[in-house]
Amino acid sequence: MATCDPVMKEHLTQVESHPGSTSYLSPAVQNEFIHLMASAVRQSLLRGIRKARYYGLMFDSTPDLAHREQMSQVVRYIEFDYERKTVHVRESFLGFIQLSLKDAESLTEDILKRLEKDGMELQDCWSQCCDNDAVMAGHRSGVSQRIHEKNNLAVFVNCDNHSLNLVGVFFSRSVQRWEKLRNAVPVSVKSESETRWSSRTEAVKPVNNHLEEILQVLQDMIDDEDENLETRSDARQLCNRLLTYDFLTLLGF
Incomplete structure (x- = not known):
């Protein structure tokens, strides 16, 4: 990076000429920088969502490359610009939630905990979208039904793309x-x-x-x-x- 960034070049020159000085180049420090930037971006997105107030939830769980179960969190909302008199539909990816269990009760609890942590009122959720897996979309005890029982305005919308995406490799998809x-x-x-x-x-x-x-x-x-x-x-x-x-x-x- 120093070959095209004069600030980085100056920093490396300073570090090399002063052995033992703080370089901020260790993996731990780099990961901390990334975490701080990600946190700042996430908080900015959450401020926009809370400003819009009403939102739609989109959740999907899938194993990662290390075969750990994780759930993606995406929020759909309307962004108003009153000065320019414009309206935009936004979809913001807020991160992954690591899961320990994949039953409907546990998934619902994880979702509600994340909403509470993010300062998002469940009563302001007016839609929810997920795949047609029984755990998520089951009309008796699925995640969507459990959320609907707590807020009957949270209308369930099935994601047809997931119906195709569920066709995957036998062992790795579970x-x-x-x-x-x-x-x-x-x-x-x-x-x-x-x-x-x-x-x-x-x-x-x-x-x-x-x-x-x-x-x-x-x-x-x-x-x-x-x-x-x-x-x-x-x-x-x-x-x-x-x-x-x-x-x-x-x-x-």
Whole structure:
């Protein structure tokens, strides 16, 4: 950065000529700078939301790359500029909420706690949008229904894009499935890269070396009556594909 930033160049020159002086270049300090800037941006967004008063909630939970469950928080609101006499619809991403449990009661509690922490009144929420998963959109005890019971003005709007997005990789789209796979297979099943051919070999190796364990995990899911019908059905289809002559023959190659 110093090659194109004279302020940074001057700072590095000062640090190099004075060993032991404070440089502010350690990873801990850099992370603190990032955290402070993120906090400032978030507080600015929250001031705009509170100024608009009424808002819509959009929540979605998904595992991150480390397979930890997290929920994204997006707020939709109307921004008025009375001087210019303009009106804009805004959607602000406010961050991720780390989740420990994924049942409707726990998710609702996490959402309400975050709203309270952000100083946003639930009674000012006039819409809520999420995917059509039973935990989120269930009309009896889903998250949307629980929020609607606390504020009947919070109208539920289904997100059709999520209906398509739910079609994903079998194991990685569920924390519970991934955990069962990890307990059975000592290495991680990897995804292939479109740009690196060597990654295709790395993606196939765990399946080739631990095929029996993977098949056993799938069979356990098929036989487990506590699993939902979708999981058992998907596991059965995947198991049948793994046991085809073509798959078993080409896997070694």
